[in-house]
Amino acid sequence: MSVSVHDHARPLPHRVFNFSAGPAALPEDVVREAREDLWSIFGTGIGVLEHSHRGPVIDRVLGDAIQDCRRLAGVGETHEVLFLPAGATLQFAMIPMNFLPADGVADYLDTGVWAHKSIEEAKRLGSVNVAFDGRPSHYDHLPSDAELALSPSAAYLSYCSNNTVFATQFEAPPRTNAPLVCDASSDMFSRPLDFDRHAFVYASAQKNLGPAGITLVIVRKDFLEAARPAMKERLPSMLDYRAHATAGSRLNTPPTFGMYLIGRVLHWILAQGGVPEMLRRAQARSTLLYEAIDTSGGFYRGLAKKESRSLMNVSFRTPSTDLDDRFVTEAAEAGLDGLRGHRDAGGLRASIYNACPVAGAAELALFMREFARQNG
Ligand SMILES: Cc1ncc(COP(=O)(O)O)c(C=O)c1O
Numbered sequence: 001m002s003v004s005v006h007d008h009a010r011p012l013p014h015r016v017f018n019f020s021a022g023p024a025a026l027p028e029d030v031v032r033e034a035r036e037d038l039w040s041i042f043g044t045g046i047g048v049l050e051h052s053h054r055g056p057v058i059d060r061v062l063g064d065a066i067q068d069c070r071r072l073a074g075v076g077e078t079h080e081v082l083f084l085p086a087g088a089t090l091q092f093a094m095i096p097m098n099f100l101p102a103d104g105v106a107d108y109l110d111t112g113v114w115a116h117k118s119i120e121e122a123k124r125l126g127s128v129n130v131a132f133d134g135r136p137s138h139y140d141h142l143p144s145d146a147e148l149a150l151s152p153s154a155a156y157l158s159y160c161s162n163n164t165v166f167a168t169q170f171e172a173p174p175r176t177n178a179p180l181v182c183d184a185s186s187d188m189f190s191r192p193l194d195f196d197r198h199a200f201v202y203a204s205a206q207k208n209l210g211p212a213g214i215t216l217v218i219v220r221k222d223f224l225e226a227a228r229p230a231m232k233e234r235l236p237s238m239l240d241y242r243a244h245a246t247a248g249s250r251l252n253t254p255p256t257f258g259m260y261l262i263g264r265v266l267h268w269i270l271a272q273g274g275v276p277e278m279l280r281r282a283q284a285r286s287t288l289l290y291e292a293i294d295t296s297g298g299f300y301r302g303l304a305k306k307e308s309r310s311l312m313n314v315s316f317r318t319p320s321t322d323l324d325d326r327f328v329t330e331a332a333e334a335g336l337d338g339l340r341g342h343r344d345a346g347g348l349r350a351s352i353y354n355a356c357p358v359a360g361a362a363e364l365a366l367f368m369r370e371f372a373r374q375n376g
Helices: 028-039 056-073 088-099 113-125 221-226 241-246 256-272 274-294 321-333 358-375
Strands: 079-085 105-110 127-133 157-160 180-183 198-204 214-220 313-317 348-351
Touching (some): 056 256, 088 180, 088 198, 088 214, 105 113
Antiparallel strands (some): 313 348
């Protein structure tokens, strides 16, 4: 097959509304732009994937991404912005490796599947206090501050702001005197977050920010510099946040395309009106879906208690697993894809991240109402 230079100008093929939990829908404007830049970026005649990670093009791509990230987070030179290879799961191990001293303890909140995995990793490396255990209640709610059994001098408190699987979301960060570490993988830049109150925030990109396999880290420099890791002398450089910071996220050949795509998504968020506009859309999307659940006369049951509901993931069930299956199949036929629940929770889940159009949620809500009418 011959390839024409004009091929990249073809309109994108038919796309459907994608409610996948991650990798997830990207803003269409960004996908179109990336398609152009794969061919040639900044008029260089070389595609973004083909430029040296130490050349001026990637300097600019990375510089712009960091600048836009700082604008969105409202942070200046007090914080490092890092783009790290591999997903959030690697941070589950790197955080205790870097911030948990041999004689210290870290507080963790077990509020869902991913928070639990972060605890399992930390336990391999140091002393962990599980300050809240959500397993007995099937992760259906988040703790109030009064429910937290905090240790008196934790090196940090780690929590997950949005629990992607059971679809719960903290309304405000937990109250603690310890430095706050937050896994914001599934709600980064979808609502305001106080980055000055957090010592370390991380998000794997494949939900709200870009492609899988890269993680955005925003860390306060004073926290990074004061760290007394148990493994300090033996920490391999690729697992050392300070080494990544010193190297400006280019310790090795980094995932340059991921950096580029995150940069374009951050730029898109700013152009749309920034985090306040992302929040407005998130509220509009989630209201549509929760109303469809709450007015279904019990046909749909949400997994999360109302007071802990997420604006980013909506997990629910129909009266039977057979109907859940039929829902997934018929929704896909109607152009609504990616609605099967996580393997640990079952049921159904709609992930409605920043790039999901409000119109997509409206169409799904209509489908839900019609499906309940026909099968209820
Ligand atoms: C909240 C949260 N944390 C961490 C992860 C793991 O991310 P990764 O697969 O990029 O390691 C996920 C993935 O879905 C997630 O939802």
